[in-house]
Amino acid sequence: MRAAIIGGTGYSAVELIRLLQHHPYVELETVISHSTAGSEMDSIYPHLTNIIDRPLTALNIDSLSEEVDVIFFATPSGVSKEILPKFLENGLTCIDLSGDFRLKSQTVYEKWYKKSAAEQKHLDSAVYGLSEIYQTAIKEAKLIANPGCYPTATLLALIPVLQHNLIDCDSIIVDAKSGVSGAGRGLSLGSHYSEVNENLKAYKLGKHQHIPEIEQILNQQSGKTSPITFTTHLVPMTRGIMATIYASLNTPVKTGDIIDLYQDYYQDHPFIRICKEGIIPTTKEVYGSNYCDIGVLADERTGRLTIVSVIDNLVKGASGQAIQNLNIMNGWDVQTGLEYIPLYP
Structure with missing residues (x-):
């Protein structure tokens, strides 16, 4: 299968390049960047010297539609909704890593993203690509809305207990922390070294664009309309997300029983690893990999x-999950091209 990446100089794009380089069924045909067309890839990312030997190109929809079979959109929000539909019309498979097709309501998108929304017909046809949860729908999709990084970590943790009605939906609190790469490669004061180093900062309180995405899926899974408390923090590391989630139990239950539930729920999903009782995962244990590690505690004292x-926000939270979705769409083993052991230390 021939693939292209649009938005070729961001961190998600370069992570797609790294992962696709070893995918046995996919050849990366071209990398497209509006702002740096004509530049050699290794002039932007020297670590790709002698690996990507073709220059970045400008976008030509007609010629690209004839050259490739699948397109990954690693563009900022607000871009893919303008160009992606034209590729759909030309019969290409599209996997969008931005937020343009995740929310089903145009009104909700415009409220949280402060941009005009995609056409409703495309929002309706897009399949939310949370790989372990929507595998059946992904198999038949032509347009995948790849989940955000925070929602991936949060939803994979919550859905099993929601489906078994073990927690009170109105009590959910998510305390999430991310490395600086989640902010992208663009220059900003918030990601400046001297602002981030030896510092811990909460940001976008009550305003993060991933809030409606998480709530949309939780409401689908629970059948209830419940808001969540969701707070994000920036920590001085490059990669990784840790979502620490609190919820009130509907009935008393032991930690071991919850662990058994998770192990049963994810037994056919190799990228989800459930920690043994008393073990809590760390971001270093998934660094550079497509794994999501989950640990739980049912506190009998507090109920x-x-x-x-x-997760690694650039792999399972973005590019790795995008490739996992491509594998599902084509009937390949979900681990194809993604069998990377986490980097340690």
Whole structure:
């Protein structure tokens, strides 16, 4: 299968390049960047010297539609909704890593993203690409809305207990922390070294664009309309997300029983690893990989459940999950091209 990446100089794009380089069924045909067309890839990312030997190109929809079979959109929000539909009309498979097709409501998108929304017909046809949960729908999709990084860590942690009605939906609190790469490669004061180093900062309180995405899926899974408390923090590391989630238990339950539930729920999903009782995962244990590690504690004293979920925000939270979705769409083993052991230390 021939693939293209549009938005070729961001961190998600370069991570797609790294992962696709070893995919046995996919050849990366071209990398497209509006701002740096004509530049050699290794002039932007020297670590790709002698690996990507073709220059970045400008976008030509007609010629690209004839050259490739699948397109990954690693563009900022607000871009893919303008160009992606034209590729759909030309019969290409599209996997969008931005937020343009995740929310089903135009009104909700415009409220949280402060941009005009995609056409409703495309929002309706897009399949939310949370790989372990929507595998059946992904198999038949032509347009995948790849989940955000925070939602991936949060939803994979919450859905099993929601489906078994073990927690009170109105009590969910998510305390999430991310490395600086989640902010992208663009220059900003918030990601400046001297602002981030030896510092811990909460940001976008009550305003993060991933809030409606998480709530949309939780409401689908629970059948209830419940808001969540969701707070994000920036920590001084490059990669990784840790979502620490709190919820009140509907009935008393032991930690071991919750662990058994998660193990049964994800037994056919190799990228989800459930920690043994007393073990809580760390971001380093998934670094550079497509794994999501989950640890739990059912606190009998407080009657609350604590779930800790960790992912690499650039892999399972973006490019790795995009490739996992491509594997599902084509009937390949989900681990194809993604069998990377986490980097340690």
